[in-house]
Amino acid sequence: MIVDDGWPIARAAERYDVSWPTAKRWAGRYAQHGAAAMADRSSRPHRSPSRTPQPVVRKIVHLRWKQRLGPVQIAGRLGMPASTVHAVLSRCRINRLSHIDRATGEAIRRYEHDRPGAMLHVDVKKLGNIPDGGGWRYLGRVQGERNRQATARRTGARNTRYEPRIGTAFVHTVVDDHSRVAYAEIRDDEKAATAIDVLRNAVAWFAERGVTIQRVLSDNGSAYKSHAWRDACAELGIRPKKTRPYRPQTNGKVERFHRTLADGWALGRFYTSERARRKALPAWLHHYNHHRPHTATGGKPPITRLTNVPGQYT
Secondary structure: OOOOOOOOHHHHHHHOOOOHHHHHHHHHHHHHHOHHHHOOOOOOOOOOOOOOOHHHHHHHHHHHHHHOOOHHHHHHHHOOOHHHHHHHHHHOOOOOHHHEOOOOOOEOOOOOOOOOOOOEEEEEEEEEOOOOOOOHHHHOHHHHHHHHHHHHHHHOOEOOOOOEOOOEEEEEEEEEOOOOOEEEEEEOOOOHHHHHHHHHHHHHHHHOOOOOOOEEEEOOOHHHHOHHHHHHHHHHOOEEEEOOOOOHHHHHHHHHHHHHHHHHHHOOOOOOOHHHHHHHHHHHHHHHHHOOOEHHHOOEOHHHHOOOOOOOOO
């Protein structure tokens, strides 16, 4: 209007409810470059003379990755404001230590297989059995110890030093890499024969839901290093894989599931006996798979990543 129709700048600014400088700027752009110049542009300046130099940015990133120092400590070493260091860390997306591997200091590399069954993560979570009447976490050390002594006297279980023992629950867990759907069984040991039996049951359980297993990833526990485990995987048509020694992060999906398992089921409520806790596991697993939102699956339950599953929405 200003250029083509000769409108006054003030009149055009009033008509389109913008300031006079804005109308003048847009009119100048149109007069100089035509209609192509009317698209929105970034307001970022062409040059930023005060921006932190790249060599300094590399020093900040190096101290963050290798030594996991905070903005204040890095600023003290480099002689610069902590706010500037924090801005650099945020721009490089390493402002949170959760983005950095604790063991190596390198940026965490996340992966996810593209379909269900491409990879299963397996591991064992060990939990002390709950004595009759409840354990110390809810009743306190004194009453918990009394219940443990009474349960040991009832069962007659003792260790090699003849001290009362109530035993251990070995929760064998299996998690699908793509969908995060989980399968678990409580057993009384973590021997190779037990681990193989759980794997067979898990493979059959996933097969009922239309999932064929291709690989299984485990740590370097004795059960998973045995020839029996290797032969069982070959019989099932599964390729066994091992994590690197002392690198539990490689099997991080099942490790993270163990924390959810402990918070939601094992330690999440008061149980009056180990039998009561074991009885509650199937219901909790169903809730986890079918109803609990999972951040890794877009806030939806893991079962939604398996298609055409019978009873998926029950």
